[in-house]
Amino acid sequence: MDTPEFRTGYIAIVGRPNVGKSTLLNHLIGQKISITSRKAQTTRHRITGIHTTPESQFIFVDTPGFQLQHQNALNRSMNRTVTQVLNDVDVVLFVIEALRFSDKDKQVIKLLPQNRPVLLIINKVDTIEEKNMLLPFIEKMAELFPFTAIIPVSAQQSTGLPDLLKEISSHLPVAQPLFGEDEITDRSERFLVAEIIREKLFRSLGEEIPYSTTVEIEKFEMDGKLRRIHAAIIVDKAGQKAIVIGKGGEKLKGIATQARLDMEKLFDGKVYLEIWVKVKGGWADDERALKSLGYE
Numbered sequence: 301m302d303t304p305e306f307r308t309g310y311i312a313i314v315g316r317p318n319v320g321k322s323t324l325l326n327h328l329i330g331q332k333i334s335i336t337s338r339k340a341q342t343t344r345h346r347i348t349g350i351h352t353t354p355e356s357q358f359i360f361v362d363t364p365g366f367q368l369q370h371q372n373a374l375n376r377s378m379n380r381t382v383t384q385v386l387n388d389v390d391v392v393l394f395v396i397e398a399l400r401f402s403d404k405d406k407q408v409i410k411l412l413p414q415n416r417p418v419l420l421i422i423n424k425v426d427t428i429e430e431k432n433m434l435l436p437f438i439e440k441m442a443e444l445f446p447f448t449a450i451i452p453v454s455a456q457q458s459t460g461l462p463d464l465l466k467e468i469s470s471h472l473p474v475a476q477p478l479f480g481e482d483e484i485t486d487r488s489e490r491f492l493v494a495e496i497i498r499e500k501l502f503r504s505l506g507e508e509i510p511y512s513t514t515v516e517i518e519k520f521e522m523d524g525k526l527r528r529i530h531a532a533i534i535v536d537k538a539g540q541k542a543i544v545i546g547k548g549g550e551k552l553k554g555i556a557t558q559a560r561l562d563m564e565k566l567f568d569g570k571v572y573l574e575i576w577v578k579v580k581g582g583w584a585d586d587e588r589a590l591k592s593l594g595y596e
């Protein structure tokens with residue numbers, strides 16, 4: 301593939317819970333997951349999906365730690381991460397529900413970047429009973445933020461999605477694709493699984509544990525359609541182990557449950573997940589640990 305006008309870029313999807321972000325992503329990429337191993341590590345963000353057409357490659361990234369409810373210090377630092385991600389992608393999709401604009405949506409607007417294209421996606425237009433309500437709603441939304449475009453869609457019914465892709469593509473830089481279709485490997489699932497656990501770990505504990513804490517996938521097996529995954533969270537000190545496990549194992553249980561649900565969504569299949577916490581000094585020197593993390 302060496303098309304002079306080919307466009308490749310990164311896209312983030314944001315919005316309050318339940319507006320249809322996952323549905324939109326799944327319908328945009330038209331497949332559950334495609335990700336490569338080696339190159340994925342050179343990107344700073346977790347890739348949630350890739351869609352490639354003859355003209356463009358769309359790389360969707362996650363915005364970890366997106367929190368709207370509580371404005372405590374931890375959430376503020378998480379929202380800083382969100383802002384960093386949003387300032388690092390080529391296009392931001394801000395998803396809302398048709399004819400519904402709440403305080404939580406308003407909070408998301410505060411996190412939107414000023415210096416790159418933000419497309420407002422008005423989702424669930426299939427639920428509008430009076431179609432003439434849409435235009436005044438669009439006009440009202442246009443006053444809230446300098447959106448680059450406002451695009452009504454129904455993610456569930458895939459209406460408006462080809463136009464949306466065209467609009468996104470026009471804002472991506474001219475660049476050759478970063479990922480080839482043939483780069484989808486089983487090892488990349490391992491990599492993603494580790495990333496998901498890591499994300500839940502930091503979402504749950506934030507600054508209570510050092511950033512050097514890592515996740516190692518010790519076993520990843522297919523058992524029919526079931527994925528059996530054994531993972532270890534590796535901390536530097538015994539005190540950190542206690543923090544990760546929590547009282548009566550509650551913290552770790554929560555992390556494992558959330559991680560498993562995300563994995564089942566991602567793989568569209570059942571996952572059996574066991575997580576241990578291990579104390580280990582100097583893991584960075586351990587070649588085996590590095591390999592299993594994918595940093596070869």
Ligand SMILES: Nc1nc2c(ncn2[C@@H]2O[C@H](COP(=O)(O)OP(=O)(O)OP(=O)(O)O)[C@@H](O)[C@H]2O)c(=O)[nH]1
Binds near residue numbers: 315316456
């Ligand atoms: N009618 C209708 N329902 C939709 C549409 N898109 C998504 N939904 C439904 O809205 C609900 C929430 O969708 P999700 O894709 O899980 O929303 P989300 O924004 O990813 O939610 P969080 O993971 O909580 O942030 C689900 O029940 C979807 O089936 C749409 O275009 N029309």
